Amino acid sequence: MRNISDIIEKYIKEILDSSDIIKLRRSELAEKFQCVPSQINYVLKTRFSIERGYVVESKRGGGGYIQVIKVRPVTDAELIDEMIGLIGYRLAENMGESIIIHLLEEQVISEREARLMISAVDQTIPDLGVPLRDEMRANILKAMLQSLTYKR
Template identity: 50%
Template structure:
């Protein structure tokens, strides 16, 4: 059985998919009531699963009538992906940011689940058993080379 965080994430993604502009505004309390949880559970899901690295921008207004707006950030067309990869990765990249980029590309349909899993294991800190900053530099070079090969085939 899936946990409450998975259910909330799935619900929000369905809302985003059905919205015309790739954005949704919610109220934490209303969503918490719908899932019979505390509003901090909603905050947790939003802050961990709807990050910029995963392709989302979150805007929040607190107080009476406050809301949370989640906007999906679309990746550039395949033509601009190499530039996006260069900018997103740079000369070095840590594991969390790299996994976020892989997640974003997989969610956008540019990578299969199998390709994403292969990339994740190839750039994992246990696979790249080097000291920092060398590990992040090697991860950046590997990730760029693999993504360009996979995406611009």
């Protein structure tokens, strides 16, 4: 059985299939899925981030809403370059996984490549302290992504 976050994510993605920009009301979604509004916030923050190819804007005040925009790059190489630009000097495991999932969803990489990349950025692989591990993770993922630009 899937959890409520998976169900909410699927619902929002189905709406995004018909339009790259949607406006949602947090309270209406919470009522629809019988959950607290903070659950909607959690899904939007963790599953609709820039690393995953989305921009989420919140409009507050009377009649406030949340706007979710699906960013569609022109080419695979452009998407890879954008993801490399997001990585920076250090990279947390969850952000690395989000980048990889986004590339998989956009069919830039195969499932097999995604599994290999995720295992390479897994926090348990290098037995190092957090800052050094995050630096190593950033360098590994950047190198993998750069090699993809030469593959295509």
